[in-house]
Amino acid sequence: MPPLLLTAAAATCTPMRLNDLGHLLQVMGTFLGLSLFSLGGGNTLLAEYHHLSVAQYCWLRPAQFADIYALAEAAPGPSSMIVGLLGMGAGWPEGPGWALLSAYGAEIAILLPSTLLMVVACLSWNRLRDSPWRVAFERGLGPITLGILFAVGVKILQTADTNAAGVVVSLLVCVLMLRTRISPLWFMAVAGGLGAFGLINR
Amino acid sequence: MTDVSELSPTAPAPGLRQLFTGMLMVALSAFGGGLSAWSQRIIVEQRRWMSNEEFLTGLTVARLFPGPNQINMAVYVGTFFRGLPGALAALAGMLLVPFTLLMGVGLLYFQFHTLPALDRVLAGVVAAAAGMALSMGFKILDEYGKDPVALLLAAVAFVLMQFFHMRLVPLVLVAGPLAMAWYWPRPSPPRPPAGEPR
Numbered sequence: 001m002p003p004l005l006l007t008a009a010a011a012t013c014t015p016m017r018l019n020d021l022g023h024l025l026q027v028m029g030t031f032l033g034l035s036l037f038s039l040g041g042g043n044t045l046l047a048e049y050h051h052l053s054v055a056q057y058c059w060l061r062p063a064q065f066a067d068i069y070a071l072a073e074a075a076p077g078p079s080s081m082i083v084g085l086l087g088m089g090a091g092w093p094e095g096p097g098w099a100l101l102s103a104y105g106a107e108i109a110i111l112l113p114s115t116l117l118m119v120v121a122c123l124s125w126n127r128l129r130d131s132p133w134r135v136a137f138e139r140g141l142g143p144i145t146l147g148i149l150f151a152v153g154v155k156i157l158q159t160a161d162t163n164a165a166g167v168v169v170s171l172l173v174c175v176l177m178l179r180t181r182i183s184p185l186w187f188m189a190v191a192g193g194l195g196a197f198g199l200i201n202r
Numbered sequence: 203m204t205d206v207s208e209l210s211p212t213a214p215a216p217g218l219r220q221l222f223t224g225m226l227m228v229a230l231s232a233f234g235g236g237l238s239a240w241s242q243r244i245i246v247e248q249r250r251w252m253s254n255e256e257f258l259t260g261l262t263v264a265r266l267f268p269g270p271n272q273i274n275m276a277v278y279v280g281t282f283f284r285g286l287p288g289a290l291a292a293l294a295g296m297l298l299v300p301f302t303l304l305m306g307v308g309l310l311y312f313q314f315h316t317l318p319a320l321d322r323v324l325a326g327v328v329a330a331a332a333g334m335a336l337s338m339g340f341k342i343l344d345e346y347g348k349d350p351v352a353l354l355l356a357a358v359a360f361v362l363m364q365f366f367h368m369r370l371v372p373l374v375l376v377a378g379p380l381a382m383a384w385y386w387p388r389p390s391p392p393r394p395p396a397g398e399p400r
């Protein structure tokens with residue numbers, strides 16, 4: 001496959017030595033700091049999640065990150081719950097109990113700042129609505145979000161790191177997502193079947 | 203489908219418990235997708251808590267501010283009636299069941315992901331999910347098709363992230379203010395907004 005797909009798995013990562021509580025605080029601090037940068041519905045953060053969990057803190061291997069992204073997309077509910085799974089991966093070496101604690105901690109941390117800001121925004125919306133700050137923020141950050149989302153898409157494709165058949169399926173799903181209203185669960189089910197029969201592998 | 207713009211809110215303002223159960227219903231109904239359509243159906247049409255206009259305002263605010271859209275929408279509905287406690291009640295209702303389920307899936311995954319059979323299925327699912335991720339940018343591309351400056355900004359953001367490995371936070375902090383300055387509204391009539399910094 002094109003060299004595009006080779007970059008994701010190259011770097012090795014050495015985990016930081018921390019005790020259980022240290023890990024938990026690291027996880028929570030990381031996501032607290034990112035919360036207010038979740039533009040465009042939160043998907044802009046995916047590349048950053050990948051960087052932190054795979055390259056910086058070694059919570060996950062690249063293939064695990066791709067798995068977790070797929071699980072969060074397939075599961076019912078807001079796909080931003082992926083942060084809970086990242087936290088779970090971070091705490092897993094310390095056992096399932098810590099993994100769960102870390103998962104809840106991560107999800108609360110990513111949601112708390114944006115929720116508080118949203119409450120303030122709702123309460124002062126009548127003043128904000130016609131403010132030039134609002135107009136400039138909305139129109140200015142939109143295009144940047146667009147560029148980031150393309151970079152995120154390429155990053156996930158690189159991380160998926162499947163064979164040629166898998167890349168063809170990815171591109172096909174992308175087109176079908178844009179052209180049809182078929183539920184993406186069908187795409188995942190069919191592609192999962194192709195994987196089970198060995199047509200898609202990594 | 204009923205014409206939602208005709209409906210007016212008739213129900214009394216919900217309390218914390220009702221906010222929790224209402225959002226729980228939204229989350230349960232939306233298994234399989236369509237979360238924002240379901241929240242509109244339940245909040246505006248069935249429970250008559252809000253008018254459709256108030257709901258649509260909420261969608262605008264939820265999309266504008268940081269945070270996942272559907273979660274921000276729950277926060278809006280909660281805040282609308284009961285302030286911060288309402289927001290937390292609505293949020294808990296929206297997340298309780300899906301998050302608990304996802305945690306179950308996650309525990310199973312981390313326990314069993316080394317099984318070859320599971321790994322093979324996941325390899326396929328991951329390929330489909332990558333296609334979904336790739337479609338996110340294309341989905342909103344049309345909104346900016348007629349604005350060359352917007353496309354240029356998007357291209358610069360993409361290139362900086364993809365080829366120069368710029369991280370999200372510095373990118374937003376540098377490019378955000380520049381883009382905001384470019385798009386700062388220029389008042390056409392001679393009516394400067396009082397008290398606003400220019």
